[in-house]
Amino acid sequence: MERRSVVFLSALVVVAVGALLVPEKEPGVDVLVVLLGAGVAATALTGYGGQFLLLCLGETFAVALGTASLPLGVLFQPVIAGMLCGDDWMSLTVGGAATLMAAAVVLVFPRTLFLLLVLLLVSAGMTIGLTGFEAWMRHRLSAGSAA
Amino acid sequence: MQATPLAVGCATVAVVLGVIGLYLDSLAAVVGMMGLAGLLFGRGIVFLFRTARVADNLQVERVVENRPVYLGTSVEVKIRATTSTVRGLQVRLTDLPPQSAVYDPGEAALSNGLGKYQVRFMTPGEAPFRGLQLETADGFFTVTILHAGPRDIGERVFVLPVEKGMSKPGLGAGAGATELARAGSPQGEGIRGFRPFRQGDNPARVDWKLSAKHGRPFVRELNSETGNAPLVVVDLPAPETCGAAAILSAASAEIKRQIREYGQCTLLVIAGGEVIAFYQHERNLVGLLRLLGLQPPESLHPMFRVKDPVVLMEKLRSAERELFLPSQRLAIALRTVLGAGVRPVFEREADQVLVATEQREVVVYTASSADTSHLNLIAAAARRRRRRLVIRLPRSEQGSMAWLSPYPRVEAI
Numbered sequence: 001m002e003r004r005s006v007v008f009l010s011a012l013v014v015v016a017v018g019a020l021l022v023p024e025k026e027p028g029v030d031v032l033v034v035l036l037g038a039g040v041a042a043t044a045l046t047g048y049g050g051q052f053l054l055l056c057l058g059e060t061f062a063v064a065l066g067t068a069s070l071p072l073g074v075l076f077q078p079v080i081a082g083m084l085c086g087d088d089w090m091s092l093t094v095g096g097a098a099t100l101m102a103a104a105v106v107l108v109f110p111r112t113l114f115l116l117l118v119l120l121l122v123s124a125g126m127t128i129g130l131t132g133f134e135a136w137m138r139h140r141l142s143a144g145s146a147a
Numbered sequence: 148m149q150a151t152p153l154a155v156g157c158a159t160v161a162v163v164l165g166v167i168g169l170y171l172d173s174l175a176a177v178v179g180m181m182g183l184a185g186l187l188f189g190r191g192i193v194f195l196f197r198t199a200r201v202a203d204n205l206q207v208e209r210v211v212e213n214r215p216v217y218l219g220t221s222v223e224v225k226i227r228a229t230t231s232t233v234r235g236l237q238v239r240l241t242d243l244p245p246q247s248a249v250y251d252p253g254e255a256a257l258s259n260g261l262g263k264y265q266v267r268f269m270t271p272g273e274a275p276f277r278g279l280q281l282e283t284a285d286g287f288f289t290v291t292i293l294h295a296g297p298r299d300i301g302e303r304v305f306v307l308p309v310e311k312g313m314s315k316p317g318l319g320a321g322a323g324a325t326e327l328a329r330a331g332s333p334q335g336e337g338i339r340g341f342r343p344f345r346q347g348d349n350p351a352r353v354d355w356k357l358s359a360k361h362g363r364p365f366v367r368e369l370n371s372e373t374g375n376a377p378l379v380v381v382d383l384p385a386p387e388t389c390g391a392a393a394i395l396s397a398a399s400a401e402i403k404r405q406i407r408e409y410g411q412c413t414l415l416v417i418a419g420g421e422v423i424a425f426y427q428h429e430r431n432l433v434g435l436l437r438l439l440g441l442q443p444p445e446s447l448h449p450m451f452r453v454k455d456p457v458v459l460m461e462k463l464r465s466a467e468r469e470l471f472l473p474s475q476r477l478a479i480a481l482r483t484v485l486g487a488g489v490r491p492v493f494e495r496e497a498d499q500v501l502v503a504t505e506q507r508e509v510v511v512y513t514a515s516s517a518d519t520s521h522l523n524l525i526a527a528a529a530r531r532r533r534r535r536l537v538i539r540l541p542r543s544e545q546g547s548m549a550w551l552s553p554y555p556r557v558e559a560i
Binding site: 070101130134137 | 153157165167168172175176177185186188191192195198202234235278285294295296
């Protein structure tokens with residue numbers, strides 16, 4: 001078994017056990033966590049369905065975790081990012097850190113509508129920034145000032 | 148920057164989680180949405196910075212063999228590109244020869260930073276390389292960038308006009324083929340018809356049964372390898388020209404048809420008496436259609452209403468029959484013009500294109516009505532090279548073609 005899969009499954013088991021140990025949950029959450037956790041583990045081990053199924057099941061599992069305990073749902077986000085990102089450490093680190101920080105904002109401002117509006121504005125800003133950087137890079141390279 | 152299916156999937160899941168979070172007021176769903184959005188933006192930033200790093204460290208060394216370079220001859224280009232290696236980022240480099248050159252795009256792609264391919268230069272004069280096409284990709288994004296700095300373009304190649312006697316026997320019209328000093332006629336499967344033997348014809352094509360029957364040699368005319376698809380010539384109209392849209396639409400339809408039926412198209416784009424671009428056996432439909440969207444250059448060289456020599460000869464005969472002094476003066480002027488034998492640059496260029504192509508039919512799409520000089524020159528070149536010529540123009544412009552050469556068949560669109 002790959003080292004990445006071992007780390008992923010270990011993290012999955014830890015957060016699942018953590019969710020089961022949380023007191024005063026809504027009824028049925030334990031069952032959901034166990035079933036979805038088993039599904040995510042099976043998908044990761046067999047590779048069946050590829051990254052898309054892993055992404056969808058992983059996020060559903062994270063929602064179940066978040067329903068039990070919000071910090072557990074936040075902590076599981078970088079694990080999903082780690083499975084989607086490649087093997088290189090730079091992608092893993094940046095992807096995991098960005099995912100964790102973005103998800104942790106929910107713990108600071110626990111208001112749904114506010115968070116959606118903030119995300120909308122941040123998305124617009126990031127899109128403009130990335131597009132502008134790309135256009136600047138294209139212009140620089142085609143104009144020949146890269147050297 | 149374009150998203151891969153994985154990035155699109157992440158965005159879709161994020162949107163679905165956002166809708167669920169909003170509808171059910173579930174912070175757990177919002178956590179997932181925020182996490183995925185952060186992942187996408189983080190990866191986007193990393194991807195662009197890595198691409199910029201690769202592009203900045205790119206070093207190109209290009210060598211064009213077989214100097215000096217002559218028009219239509221095949222030369223070998225060796226290229227070596229080095230750049231920084233970034234783990235997790237796939238880099239693909241493709242060399243971009245001059246626009247008018249014929250080459251195999253598959254061969255121009257570099258493998259492990261090295262490339263070697265054949266290219267033929269189809270227009271004389273200075274021919275700068277266009278640089279390198281840099282494609283980078285990771286799991287989430289891809290981008291294609293033109294890298295056209297002075298070091299990527301490299302040393303400029305000067306293409307000399309073809310010299311007599313330098314052509315060697317050879318067949319084909321690919322990048323590695325040798326140019327023949329006569330109209331190309333590739334061997335096809337079918338026979339289109341028969342005609343009397345002319346000097347320079349391949350003796351293997353003589354049809355002995357027909358020759359014996361008529362008492363003189365006849366040769367078979369074969370279907371060309373491209374199924375007799377015509378050479379498409381598009382005369383780019385000025386945007387405000389009447390019928391411009393109809394002409395461009397008809398030309399686009401013809402190019403699409405050829406790509407669909409034959410998998411390739413040979414296209415010559417002109418603007419009045421200027422050759423804008425020439426693509427031979429081009430397979431890239433989008434690239435060809437993009438050429439039709441070009442704006443014709445503003446400073447066109449006027450050709451002072453050039454007439455077809457056939458028309459001038461007819462006028463000369465008519466003037467010589469007259470006894471009046473003005474007619475005699477006109478006859479002297481016409482004899483001087485016909486005897487000068489100076490061919491305009493555009494006619495020579497059109498002639499070279501016809502020599503380089505094997506199509507038996509040339510179809511010109513034009514909305515030009517003010518000056519038909521360039522059409523007359525194409526007609527003269529087509530007649531010299533024994534090609535059938537069809538000129539397609541908007542229905543409204545048919546009346547203004549009084550000075551057009553009598554050689555082509557004129558069709559209204």
